[in-house]
Amino acid sequence: MVIDGYTLANLVLSASLTRGSYAALPQTISAIAKGDGTAAANAVLAGIPPTGLIGYGLAYGVFCREDAAFTGPAAILAAARDALPDLPTEVLSLEPQGPPFIDECGVWNVGRADPAVHRPTSSDVPALLITGTFDAVTPPSQADEAAKTLPHGKVVRFPGLGHGVFSASDCGRQIVADFLSRPDSYDTGCADAMQPPTFVS
Secondary structure, eight states: OOOOHHHHHTHHHHHTTSTTOSTTHHHHHHHHHTTOOHHHHHHHHHTSOOTTSSOHHHHHHHIIIIIGGGOOHHHHHHHHHHHOTTSOHHHHTSOSSOTTHHHHHHHHOOOOOOGGGGSOOOOOSOEEEEEETTOSSSOHHHHHHHHTTOTTEEEEEETTOOSOHHHHOHHHHHHHHHHHHOTTSOOOHHHHTOOOOOOOO
């Protein structure tokens, strides 16, 4: 496996998708700096979903129609430069997590969704927004943004968790079940008591 600049820069985002992989990130980056990419390669491989888990037709249909159709290489590069100005253009010009999407969407040819798909959702219905504090795919700030138009919504943060709070945490599943049973008086105490992992240096 080649650990190039894109793979290295994307390693943190990929760790967000794999339960329990954050604690070793400093050690993995240190090993790369010393010429040993074994841990990084293992982390990349751990983030590859099993065959059949992802419905690529659905994934491309959504990403291409609702996301890629509203942007392009120049906009992606500009946003990346704002966020990570010290990284080279060769790395920043690639979309995180799925670098070939823009090119492949041209072949997929699913058109462009109505711009209304990007409007905030407004509702008076009770809403629970769960988010891992280490989620690099849909960060907590996006839950905060969504909650602005949900007056009966509540953002619950899970310290040290990444993207899949529900699958990675007994506490997450407990809170969701409690919310579904008692949407006006559910208990989030177990999330408040969670601690981020101890990082391995």
